[in-house]
Amino acid sequence: MMSAAPEKTELEARHVLDSLLREFPTPLGPEDSCPARLQSTGLSWEEVEGEGVEMGLKLLRDRNLLPILATTLMHSAIIHIHQLDISAFSNKEEPDQDEEEVVLLDGELVARSVLNKLLEVCRNWIKEPQFLQLPKQYLxxxxxxxxxxxxxxxxxxxxxxxxxxxxxxxxxxxxxxxxxxxxxxxxxxxxxxxxxxxxxxxxxxxxxxxxxxxxxxxxxxxxxxxxxxxxxxxxxxxxxxxxxxxxxxxxxxxxxxxxxxxxxxxxxxxxxxxxxxxxxxxxxxxxxxxxxxxxxxxxxxxxxxxxxxxxxxxxxxxxxxxxxxxxxxxxxxxxxxxxxxxxxxxxxxxxxxxxxxxxxxxxxxxxxxxxxxxxxxxxxxxxxxxxxxxxxxxxxxxxxxxxxxxxxxxxxxxxxxxxxxxxxxxxxxxxxxxxxxxxxxxxxxxxxxxx
Missing domain, CATH: 3.60.40.10 (PPM-type phosphatase domain)
Incomplete structure (x- = not known):
């Protein structure tokens, strides 16, 4: 349980996540518009985590989710994204590659996958809240x-x-x-x-x-x-x-x-x-x-x-x-x-x-x-x-x-x-x-x- 945070904070977190999941009750399909987008329409594999994290955290923070919970959920989501086959994000209309052979990925496909995984992680957290280690250092x-x-x-x-x-x-x-x-x-x-x-x-x-x-x-x-x-x-x-x-x-x-x-x-x-x-x-x-x-x-x-x-x-x-x-x-x-x-x-x-x-x-x-x-x-x-x-x-x-x-x-x-x-x-x-x-x-x- 979320014993490291006050009970009121846990209830507030549940309320935020419940509201988010009511807004998106099912995974986003190809025909659904994304509630958030990456900064790039085409990006390399090494740029996926940075842009995915930025997009996902903005979605959660805009809904005033506790930052420690937002980052914890985002970490779980991005770990799953790294385990996917890179070909799932390939741009079907990929431009000619330069001499460095950079494989450009479809930003919309990446964004949809990151958001769907984040929503799944949020559902799992509501079913079984995990312990959150709040920082002790004064900052x-x-x-x-x-x-x-x-x-x-x-x-x-x-x-x-x-x-x-x-x-x-x-x-x-x-x-x-x-x-x-x-x-x-x-x-x-x-x-x-x-x-x-x-x-x-x-x-x-x-x-x-x-x-x-x-x-x-x-x-x-x-x-x-x-x-x-x-x-x-x-x-x-x-x-x-x-x-x-x-x-x-x-x-x-x-x-x-x-x-x-x-x-x-x-x-x-x-x-x-x-x-x-x-x-x-x-x-x-x-x-x-x-x-x-x-x-x-x-x-x-x-x-x-x-x-x-x-x-x-x-x-x-x-x-x-x-x-x-x-x-x-x-x-x-x-x-x-x-x-x-x-x-x-x-x-x-x-x-x-x-x-x-x-x-x-x-x-x-x-x-x-x-x-x-x-x-x-x-x-x-x-x-x-x-x-x-x-x-x-x-x-x-x-x-x-x-x-x-x-x-x-x-x-x-x-x-x-x-x-x-x-x-x-x-x-x-x-x-x-x-x-x-x-x-x-x-x-x-x-x-x-x-x-």
Missing amino acids: KVSSHAIRNTRRKMEDRHVALLEFNALFGMKDEKERAYFAVFDGHGGVDAAIYAATHLHVVLAHQEQFSAQPAEALRRAFKQIDEMFLQRAKRMKLRSGTTGVAALIAGQTLYVAWLGDSQVMMVRQGQVVTLMDPHKPEKEDEKQRIEELGGCVIFLGCWRVNGTLAVSRAIGDIDQKPYISGDADCATFELDGREDYILLACDGFFDGIEPSRVVHLVQEHLRDHAGDGSSVAETLVAAAKEGGSSDNITVVLVFLRDPQIILKEGQPQVGSENAGLDSKCPQAQGSSETTPQLIFSSVDKVNQTKDLTC
Whole structure:
């Protein structure tokens, strides 16, 4: 039984699922319209899980199903889909394949199969509810995103507290995943990364033993997968990205480009990373050695076009725009207040040190309630002059009430011990102050930056 959740929650879950199954009392047939669709009409087999999960979770979450139950049901459904013969989804009007021989599957057939399996899993759960292991780790998320003055919203973000449930992980280590993707030249790359990166991460061979390396490789694989799609569909977009995986008492981060993650610990700003910018000497040298150039046109740009030096996608600018992420590992000791992930549009209008004041003021004004603090931060970045899309994901690692009670912080800056031998830990930019190296005992960090 669902003993890990209150009885009221179980009754509410039953009500949601009963309503869903009354809406779809029988499996969807070829003549029935799908209540939800995949993002792609044609997709590869390795894209099925990501798009299927995204579609199924949206269907359940739109009906306000408990997230831990939604992810558990989705995991059961997608496991069954993986056991089906790939030929069941073959596109009967399959276009000529390129030299990589990608087999494109019919998106409508995949969507119908995923939804039918999900409905079957829901029926089985109502007949025999399963035990749900609710996360014990304290994590609360506040997220907000605005288009701002831009014509289109090209950011995407992910907050997945139920990582273990979604991927059927049964060990004692609790995990949560967060990411921000800042698209450019269109939203396709950002949507793709937000849909697939956590799925690819969970299936990396190194995931259990070397999570940081798994995260770095997942970024690379997503870049390769999206470039394959970009070639098929003539897409030219790209996206920077930053992702954080909390596994037990360890934080793993990886990034491409100038989206960033920062940490605040007992009111002190902790630098976790150094963004990739074309004007950085190591990035400029890498680009020039490949035959490209970095020139100043209002800001520093690769080949006179993009203002970032690493990103997923950007097929026309490969290899100058690298798809190789950097990663780092940090041990958490319980004194950390929160981490914040954001696109460059946020840091264009807000210095990291000011984040501490803004969060503290918000908590004071809202009696320790941090649920809408991301909205306050986004508004402040806009008022600070940012005209770009702005996305903020703030993850509280401690109760905001405790943070509030500790009073006004002494704002300072700690560096989390970036390896000075790594070129990514050198230099400065307009949005990130020059790093000052501190002793390792200030922040327990495993040096894991990829140079």
